[in-house]
Amino acid sequence: MNIKELHYFQRLFQEISFTKTAKFFHVSQPTITAAVQRLEKELDTQLVIRDQSHKNLIFTDSGKQFEKHVEQILQEIETAKLEITAIKKEKVRLGLPPIIGSYYFPSLSSLLVKHDLLSRLETHEDGSKLLLNKLITGQLDLALLGSVQRIENEQLSGHMLSRKKFKIIVSRTHPLSQKRSVAFKDLLSEPFIQLNERFIHSIAFQQLSRQTHTKPAIIYRTNDLQIIKGMVANNVGISFLTEMAILPQDPVVALALSDDLQPEFLIQLVYRSNHLLTSVQQKIVDLMTTNDF
Amino acid sequence: MNIKELHYFQRLFQEISFTKTAKFFHVSQPTITAAVQRLEKELDTQLVIRDQSHKNLIFTDSGKQFEKHVEQILQEIETAKLEITAIKKEKVRLGLPPIIGSYYFPSLSSLLVKHDLLSRLETHEDGSKLLLNKLITGQLDLALLGSVQRIENEQLSGHMLSRKKFKIIVSRTHPLSQKRSVAFKDLLSEPFIQLNERFIHSIAFQQLSRQTHTKPAIIYRTNDLQIIKGMVANNVGISFLTEMAILPQDPVVALALSDDLQPEFLIQLVYRSNHLLTSVQQKIVDLMTTNDF
């Protein structure tokens, strides 16, 4: 069994045509026939039923099942190649969602500079979902992920780096701005300006809504924090953000939530469980997990 | 890249010797040298540092990382072969832990007989942990698993079939036998006879202990239900079992637990997510999930 045969087979599964598969790989048609026959011989089973009153190939149960595995195997090879390329370049590919990139990573980066590691880093900003996918497919070595729940995935290992609170943001002239804290259920009649669904803020918000049986109106959604802060400052509405994303110079007031069970913004350092950390990667992981910032 | 090379490489990683690896596969030593060189050329990286003041081979970071992937790939191929063998034999390999095999499966099997499916089944009795492992490595197609928590695993799909209660078992002459139900914390001074750690009963028991801050003494552990029932009948102690495992003819009395939050014995039908169900397997799954017994 060799990888080329697996590629042929996978393509055949998609094309349902020996001829087209052969054309795709710029080889002759009997090459595909022979390759599939070799696979069938090695696995001692029929994978494809040919001709059947002509016009359509049919894959047997074995063939369909085998294709699933082939996909997995080729994916694994792809992952291996990507990782090796990164090792050769001596670059560590770190994934970051935008908020962590803007508000958490900077303090971390000064630490990295001190240890001459920042130059080794290649940061990739993306949404959390995509980052997870890229980790699993070997497109990233490490990722800093924000989530409401601890990441539990057989394929991934994680370290908890930090837990941030969610806060309610109001303008300086808003009646609530005089208070220190507020209960979520008291915000029922407030119009909210929120980060959109791609941010875990919306999950945390939903969770609070459910818990407190309170569903405040969300009058506007955006993925731009500056817009949210601007709208809040102008009393268009109030918002719900991680404390991390609020800077002292922002023209808004942050109130703590007084609810008992409140969601937290968890920042975790994550990598594939069967990713072997190179010495540089290990240094970065150590630095992140042993320091507090 | 072909599979043989990957086998050679994996063995080299274990043996740390080209010569020994060659002997293992009954090939000449240059065969291994050449195979590794081909891999290095294809991946365009050095995998092994040879000779280094002689005596020891060293694998580079790329080499170590690659070996992890090779392991995964070869595992996947093994899984594929096992599954295809099972498909050819037209047998469905169903895993069962002992209690489910003895007390749940029989009622299911009469249903299977009715649809002429029992003959297609090949049951494998084993502990839950081993069953999970066998599912993932393709040694089983389906498994009925008992657990306290829903199975959450990226690689597995599951259907909840049944939820059974845990009960307290006492002899017919025991003072408690007059009661209908009992709170766990009132059992503090009772000596328990328990199934051993391989059964989820011990997890459920621990959970109840923790919840109620009550730690009754366990005076004997065994994996044999008959022994437990016998000892309970003779007033050696009381026990904690799923209702499922208690038959009307057993010389014991089963009491419900009156606690609010009590663990349940969940019976789930589980299979690998990327396992394609054959038509027979699909029939069995449908039968199990649409009937109640």
Added chain:
DNA sequence: CTGTAGTCATAAAATTTATTAATATGAGGC
């Protein structure tokens, strides 16, 4: 009904790739 185009299988030849036997290199031990 016949001719044509399309699909896949087979066989033999051509080509590429993998393996071997023989030998070289290089280090450590004596």
Added chain:
DNA sequence: GCCTCATATTAATAAATTTTATGACTACAG
């Protein structure tokens, strides 16, 4: 300096893959 052990190199050979040429079968148009 010589022997041993481990891996690399090389040329020859064996094995595998691919190609070319061809045949069988079917669908479809005329």
